[in-house]
Amino acid sequence: MIPHPTRRATLQGALAATSLLAMPGLARAQSRPLITHGVQSGDVAHDGAVIWSRADREARMMVEWATREDFAxxxxxxxxxLGTPTDGTGKLTLRGLPSDQDIFYRVTMADLTDLNAVSEPVTGHFRTAPRTARDIRFVWSGDTAGQGWGIDRDRGGMRSYATMMRHRPDFLIHSGDTVYADGPLQPEVTLTDGTIWRNVTTDAKSKVAETLDEFRGQFLYNLLDDNVRAFNAEVPILAQWDDHEVTNNWYPTESLAADDRYSVKSAALLAARGARAFHEMMPTRQSQEEPNRIYRKVAYGPLLDVFFIDLRTYRGPNTTNREEGGTPFLGDAQIAWLKRELTNSDATWKIIASDMPIGMMVRDGEAAMENGANGDGPPLGREQDIAEVLSFIKHAGIANTVWLTADVHYTAAHHYSPDRATFQDFEPFWEFVSGPLHSGTFGPSGYDNTFGPEVRFAKAPAEAQGQNLPPSMGLQFFGLVDIAADTGVMKVRLMDVGDTELWSVELEPIRT
Structure with a gap:
């Protein structure tokens, strides 16, 4: 009897296979398929999850699961x-799994021209969501491989992923900017201390992404990092997108006529290719009605529902954002969905996972605004969509909503209250910001008073440090959330890459 390989052994085999990616001819010459970029799980439920992997050729993706690590x-x-239309990637949905159970899974690939030629297996692990209350721990952050900072293996690669994994979270909420499709990498960057940051480079990361293959290459680049692949094999990913999966600050009707980097001038065309690559490369559950839809709910037992929203796909143009009649932000269909799902939720805590913060002012050039905030005063422009959601939450009696986000490349805790706000038809709530996971650090941002934000904590570069600080400066951040089964208390901690707890708060649930 051939013994089953351990998870460590199969992970090492996957890493060795990945090292051949720079030599595709050599990889193709192998007699058996290769699993090129490890495995991922995502959108975990009480009875299943999505499993992702990729082969180096047309192949048959075979998945086994077990509740024992030895796969007995x-x-x-x-x-x-799997074929060429998906670049060798595949997603399989596991169903009928036991709830609240450690699940070990094993992926192998068979050559479609010779089904006896089978790859080395690669294994992964996740835990299904519970049906009854149990302690929950998860992490969130965003912004991976941006602003010119890619994988420097001499500096440990994307170290935030290794730090997060030490906490053994149930899942990661990746709050957007999962890749930087508009951010080509230089082989070397000279830092202010005179040392050299050396990026791993690929053809796809040598220019802005325009073709479908170039968008795919943005995701495959991040999977070259040892820390990322090891994390993906152990922790489910619940992902959303923001702008850099397509191009900086994009909106659907935008023309890139003035950007000489692009031969494709339609943001809508780039977004269609970026969305397809996002769903091919991420372990997401996709909607039959709208296959590229990002917004969805992930239910995680009686204590938690997570509502992923999309502030990018349905928005109007970036203007001064002061239109009295409002301008699209979430869009009517998404707002109706969010209201319906929040109303139907029986979970103690309702996390709204947003790809952008509410009260921070983020500009697109001199006059245009990128997100919802637009300066002091009543809700105008995109703010009216946010006001509608917040007012609905109050009048529908929906308790215990918390907003989590990233986007601004520093970490902060915001408390919103009508007592401080111009718009007052809402209940107080918290918003927590974290990131970047592995990108340049910026900030701080300005705020407006429309919804009355109060900054309870923030950590951003000091003025003397400047902006776009490299990951080696240590200002890389993630959030860590614990929900206690016995009390329902949610503890939120803001952490850095060195695993230092920067700030925390405990939130008591309102019993309804």
Whole structure:
């Protein structure tokens, strides 16, 4: 009997396979398929999850799962044939799993021209969501490989992923900017201390992404990092997008005529390709009605529902954002969905995972505004969508909503209250900001008083440090959330890459 390989052994095999990516001819010459970029799980439920992997050729993706690490009780699911239309990537949805259970899964690839030629297996792990109350721990952050800071292996690669994994979270909420499709990498960057940052480089990261293959290459680049692949094999990813999955500050009707880097001038065309690559490369559950839809709910037992919103796809143009009649931000269909799902939620805590913060002012050039905030005063422009959601939450009696986000490349805790706000038809709530995971650090931002934000904590570069600080400066951030089964208390901690707790708060649930 051939012994089953350990998770460590199969992970090492996947890393060795990935080292051949720079030599595709050599990889192709292998007699058996290769799993090129490890495995991922995502959108975990009480009875299933999505499993992702990628082969170096047309292949049959075969997945087994078990509740034992030695796979003694393994069950195989229906295989999936992968071809060139998806660049060798595949997603399989596991169903019928036991709830609140450690699940070990194993992926192998068989060559479609010779099904006896099978890859080395790669294994992964996740825990299904509970049906009854249990302690929950998760992490969130955003912004991976931006502003010219890619994988420097001599500096440990994307170290935030290794730091997060030490906390053994149930899942990661990736709050957007999962890649930087508009951010080409230089092989070397000279830092202010005179040392050299040396990026791993690929063809896809040598220019802005325009073709579908170039967008795919943005995601595959991040998966070259040892820390990222090790994290993905152990922790489910619940991902949303923001702007850099397409191009900086984009909106659907935008023309890139003035940007000489792009031969494709339609932001809508770039967004369609970026969205397809996002869903091919991320372990997301996709909607039959709208396959590229980002917004969705992930239910995680009686204590937690997570509502992922999309502030990018349905927005109007970037203007001064002061239109009295409002301008689209979430869009009517998404607002209706969010109201309906919040109303139907029985979970103690309702996390609204947003790709942008509410009260921070982020500009797009001199006059235009990028997010919702637009300066002091009543809700105008995009703020009217936010006001509608907040007012609905109050009048529908929906308790215990917390907003989590990233985007601004520093970490902060914001408390919003009508007592400080111009618009007052809402209940007080918290918003927590974290990031970047592995990008340049910026900030701080300005705020407006429309919804009365109060900064309870913030950590951003000091004025003397400047902006776009490299990851080696240590100002890389993530959030850590614990929800206690016995009390329902949510503890939120803001952490840095060195695993230092910067600030924390405990939130008591309102019992309804």
């Amino acid at each position: 009780n393994a069950q195989r699911v229906q295989p999936l044939d």
